[in-house]
Amino acid sequence: MKAVIIDQYGGRKQLKEREIERPSITDHQVLVEIHATSINPIDWKLREGHLQEMLPFEFPIILGWDAAGIITETGKNVSEFKVGDRVFARPATTRQGTYAEFVPVDQNLLAKMPENMGFEEAASIPLAGLTAWQCLVDFCKIKKGDKVLIHAGAGGVGTFAIQIAKYFGAYVATTASEENEETLKSLGADQVIHYKTEAFETVVRDFDIVLDSIGGEVQAKSFQVLKENGRLVSIAQPPSEENLERYKVKAGFLWLEPKGEQLQELADIYNQGKLKPVIGKVFPFSESSLQEAHALSETHHAHGKIVIRMK
Numbered sequence: 001m002k003a004v005i006i007d008q009y010g011g012r013k014q015l016k017e018r019e020i021e022r023p024s025i026t027d028h029q030v031l032v033e034i035h036a037t038s039i040n041p042i043d044w045k046l047r048e049g050h051l052q053e054m055l056p057f058e059f060p061i062i063l064g065w066d067a068a069g070i071i072t073e074t075g076k077n078v079s080e081f082k083v084g085d086r087v088f089a090r091p092a093t094t095r096q097g098t099y100a101e102f103v104p105v106d107q108n109l110l111a112k113m114p115e116n117m118g119f120e121e122a123a124s125i126p127l128a129g130l131t132a133w134q135c136l137v138d139f140c141k142i143k144k145g146d147k148v149l150i151h152a153g154a155g156g157v158g159t160f161a162i163q164i165a166k167y168f169g170a171y172v173a174t175t176a177s178e179e180n181e182e183t184l185k186s187l188g189a190d191q192v193i194h195y196k197t198e199a200f201e202t203v204v205r206d207f208d209i210v211l212d213s214i215g216g217e218v219q220a221k222s223f224q225v226l227k228e229n230g231r232l233v234s235i236a237q238p239p240s241e242e243n244l245e246r247y248k249v250k251a252g253f254l255w256l257e258p259k260g261e262q263l264q265e266l267a268d269i270y271n272q273g274k275l276k277p278v279i280g281k282v283f284p285f286s287e288s289s290l291q292e293a294h295a296l297s298e299t300h301h302a303h304g305k306i307v308i309r310m311k
Helices: 041-047 119-124 126-139 156-167 178-186 216-225 241-247 260-271 287-298
Strands: 002-005 016-019 029-039 067-074 086-089 102-106 110-112 147-150 171-176 191-194 207-212 226-234 250-253 279-284 305-309
Touching (some): 029 119, 041 287, 067 119, 119 305, 126 207, 126 226, 147 156, 156 171, 156 207, 156 260, 171 178, 216 241, 241 250, 279 287, 287 305
Parallel strands (some): 147 171, 147 207, 171 191, 226 250
Antiparallel strands (some): 002 016, 029 067, 029 102, 067 086, 086 110
């Protein structure tokens, strides 16, 4: 099969196209022929070597952890899925990623694609959608009437977080640049704070939840907008103990745990017309296109999701 791999850590030029053997599957896995995948910051952070202590993979490594495609083979203990099913998944974080024509996926990480969902839409949901869900639902216990601040609303996680928060009946404020205001309001944002000209910590206060995807000074200032016993969840860096004690809030760092049943819940919300993936750019599957897609993701200013079309 065709795959784009890295043989060592480094810059974008380490992404190399190669013919490799199609992977085998275990009794609890299926083999998915990938029709689309997408780019996430974990891809290039791992490529640059920043995650090697946490994820000490052997080379060669196939990056990518969003899959949408069709099952071509099932393990003998797989009962919920069959050959020919259209599925999407956030596969386990292994060195056998999704920049390839086929990927093995554990049965419990799969979800069936809604009939009216395209492969590119499906590929954009798993990692970012599950991250947003686990931040708001699992960690923050979001409920109707909560006031929620979502940083970087136009990014991959942000666009899903806005819609999930609205689905639960929350009031949603988000930080973004002015050109993204219309898009974010169409997703349900009640208030868009222009981060280039407005200081969010002076605009909102007494909020129940903050989702921080930026870290640093933005995270530090975010504590100021929370009410006592509010919740701050970060996907950028662990919050400081000092701020936890000073502001009397619950705060933590979230590392995504792939779950097929949660992905199926997101599929159900999509079916209700209450979840719409925002795809900023689609690239074809090639060495040069993946290098270009990584460059776009590294700017931290990609609009919505960056998708790779395989078929």
